[in-house]
Amino acid sequence: MQWLSERWYHRSLLTMLLWPLSQLYRGIVLLRRMGYQTGLMQQKSLPVPVVIVGNINVGGTGKSPFVIWLARQLHMSGYSPGIISRGYGGAGPFPFAVQTTSQPEQCGDEPLMIHQQTGYPVVVDPDRFRAGQYLLANQPCDVIIADDGLQHYRLARDIEIVVIDGKRMFGNNFLLPAGPLREPVDRLRTVDFLVCNSGNYPSAFRMDLKASTAINLLSGAHKPLSSFAEQPLHAVAGIGHPQRFFQMLKEAGLSFDEHSFADHHAYQPADLTFSDSSPILMTEKDAVKCRSFATADMWYLPIEADLPALLKDNICEKLRNLNHG
CATH class of the missing domain: 3.40.50 (Rossmann fold)
Incomplete structure (x- = not known):
């Protein structure tokens, strides 16, 4: 897989040969999203606001440092955040409440790192709605951050934030398997906030990672x-x-x-x-x-994420204007 992903950041004979499959994948992605938008496929809503943090690329864009930054900013603004994640690489059993002493084989490396660094409640489950239900049943959270949940359309969301790799951007702009994209670039026009890691992108807040x-x-x-x-x-x-x-x-x-x-x-x-x-x-x-x-x-x-305070202010304002029962 790694040898293929390295070719996603330029166009070659291989990626052009895979382009027809990319178009098929694009059609499936658009039909699936349309199904949830039209109600043909049912979304599940949680009783507290859900903030999605995701990307349209395969591979690292800096989501985890941003999730940590966002959770801390919400906590300092008076909220009690909880975090849900798929828990890639974790075997469960699900839903799984991450503890400081948990093993990455149980919950995945990123959820464990996030919990150890923040101390905030983290629950992992491939079913993000079930993870949210479990989190709310066991923790006094009033806002949920869904890590890497952009394409998990079954979970209804109130705010969508996409993190962009400011160095590699969108590679060859092809969708899987010919390129690194999970969704077309025009998906970015529909989200609430854009964050660009170590670079600049129109209408995006710049994030720099420091150590x-x-x-x-x-x-x-x-x-x-x-x-x-x-x-x-x-x-x-x-x-x-x-x-x-x-x-x-x-x-x-x-x-x-x-x-x-x-x-x-x-x-x-x-x-x-x-x-x-x-x-x-x-x-x-x-x-x-x-x-x-x-x-x-x-x-x-x-690693610590450095972002403008204006982004926190805008997110909090949007949360205040939501109506959740």
Whole structure:
């Protein structure tokens, strides 16, 4: 799959050969969405506002840092947010309420990372409506953030937010399997807010991802990222777009050997056994899967999203104007 996804960001003979399948997929996507819009397929509504955070691309665009930012902003604005997710890679049983001590094999790496970083309630279930019901039955939440729920049309939504990759944008602009798109680009005209990660896009709020401190997996010690300069390093990333993490380290002045893994990779100790004992820097998403065999040489880099306060104000205003019973 990875070799194909690398070809989605330019047009080639292979992607042109796949284009007819892309058009078939486009028709299915549009018919499905139309079915929910016309009532032929039934949406399920929850008794509190639902904020969808998603994308139209396959692969990483920066949704998780944005979800963390949004949950914190809503909490600081007086709301009690809860988060629901599909829990990709988790085996359940579903619905599954994520705990600090949960394992990524149960709930997926991203939901576990979000809960560990925020402390807010997170429930995973492939059925997002059922996840929302379970969350509300067990937690005093008054707003739900649905992580990666844009295409889960069965769940009714009040606000839709799409995160765009400001570097790669929409690749070759083809839908699956000829390109990286889950839905056509014109879908962006129908959502409430656009967020562009590390770039600019018309009508989008810019999001920049920042990191300044590394945390040791074994001891929890903190260390300035700059302190790793001028020494050999290993950089590990098993995320949707590993080059984004590597570029962040390069911009911090670090030199390192790159080790890319597939998104949601289930790490084994052998994956991080290298020929030397140089420090290993990894993403926080990778760290949740490596704690069980962590060594003193392993460090992870928490990422913080930086966005304009105006976006928070606009989202809160829209929430205040909603009518939920």
